[in-house]
Amino acid sequence: MIEEKGILFILSGPSGVGKGTVRKALFERDPDLKYSISMTTREKRPGETDGIDYFYKTQEEFQELIKNNQLLEYAQYVNNYYGTPRAYVEETLEAGKDVFLEIEVQGALQVKENFPEGVFIFLFPPSLEELKNRIINRGTESSELVLNRLKEARKEIELMDAYDYVVVNDNVDHAVEKVQAIIQSEHLKRERIAKQYKKLLEAEL
Numbered sequence: 690m691i692e693e694k695g696i697l698f699i700l701s702g703p704s705g706v707g708k709g710t711v712r713k714a715l716f717e718r719d720p721d722l723k724y725s726i727s728m729t730t731r732e733k734r735p736g737e738t739d740g741i742d743y744f745y746k747t748q749e750e751f752q753e754l755i756k757n758n759q760l761l762e763y764a765q766y767v768n769n770y771y772g773t774p775r776a777y778v779e780e781t782l783e784a785g786k787d788v789f790l791e792i793e794v795q796g797a798l799q800v801k802e803n804f805p806e807g808v809f810i811f812l813f814p815p816s817l818e819e820l821k822n823r824i825i826n827r828g829t830e831s832s833e834l835v836l837n838r839l840k841e842a843r844k845e846i847e848l849m850d851a852y853d854y855v856v857v858n859d860n861v862d863h864a865v866e867k868v869q870a871i872i873q874s875e876h877l878k879r880e881r882i883a884k885q886y887k888k889l890l891e892a893e894l
C-alpha cells in the first residue's frame with residue numbers, strides 16, 4: 690500500500706496582486722485545505738490577529754527560530770523577516786492533508802529545493818498599473834512602502850519562470866476557479882502515478 694501524503698501548494702506573486710484575497714476565497718470553498726500561518730517580524734496591521742494572519746515575533750524570537758532550524762524557509766522582505774514553520778507543514782503533509790503556503794518568491798525558491806514535488810503557482814496582475822492601484826487602494830502602506838513593494842514586484846516577476854503555473858488575478862472568482870482546477874488536476878495526476886506504480890509492483894511479484 691502506498692502511503693498517501695498531502696500535496697504542498699505554494700502561492701506567490703507580487704505584493705498587492707491579491708494573494709490574500711484569493712487564498713481566503715479559496716479556503717471558503719475548499720475546507721479540506723490547510724493553510725500554514727507564517728511567522729513574521731512585521732508589525733500587525735489594523736484588523737489582523739496574532740495566530741490567524743501571522744504569528745508576530747520579535748527580531749530575537751525570529752533569530753531563535755532560524756537557529757533552531759524550526760523554519761522550512763525564511764526570507765527578508767522590505768526590512769522584515771517572514772518564515773514558514775517547518776513542523777506544521779511536515780506533520781500536516783504526513784497526515785495526508787494538502788498544505789497551502791502563501792509566500793514571496795525567495796522563500797518559494799527555498800521550498801523548491803526541499804520539496805521539488807510541491808506545486809508552485811504564481812499569481813500575476815492584469816497589469817503593473819493595476820498592481821499599483823491595488824496596493825494604494827488597500828491603504829495599508831505609506832507611499833514609501835508602496836514604492837518598495839512595487840520595486841520588489843518587478844524583481845519577483847523576473848523569477849516567475851521557476852513556477853509550474855501562472856494564474857492572472859483579473860477577477861477573484863476566476864482566479865480561485867483556476868487555482869481549484871490546478872489542485873484537482875494535481876490530485877488526478879498523482880492518483881494516476883500511484884496506480885501505475887502499483888501495477889508495476891504487482892507485475893514484479
Ligand SMILES: Nc1nc2c(ncn2[C@@H]2O[C@H](COP(=O)(O)OP(=O)(O)O)[C@@H](O)[C@H]2O)c(=O)[nH]1
Binds near residue numbers: 703763764771793
Ligand atoms: N518567504 C516567505 N514569505 C512570506 C511568508 N509569509 C508571507 N510572506 C510574503 O511576504 C510578503 C509580504 O507580506 P505582507 O507584509 O503580509 O504584505 P502583503 O502581501 O503586501 O499583504 C508577501 O509576498 C507574502 O506572501 C513566509 O512565511 N515566508
Ligand SMILES: Nc1ncnc2c1ncn2[C@@H]1O[C@H](COP(=O)(O)OP(=O)(O)O)[C@@H](O)[C@H]1O
Binds near residue numbers: 705827
Ligand atoms: N481580482 C481583483 N480585482 C480587484 N481588486 C482585487 C482583486 N484581488 C485583490 N484585490 C484587491 O487588491 C488589494 C490587494 O489584495 P491582497 O489580497 O491584500 O494582496 P496581497 O496579499 O497579494 O498583497 C486589496 O485591496 C484587494 O481587495
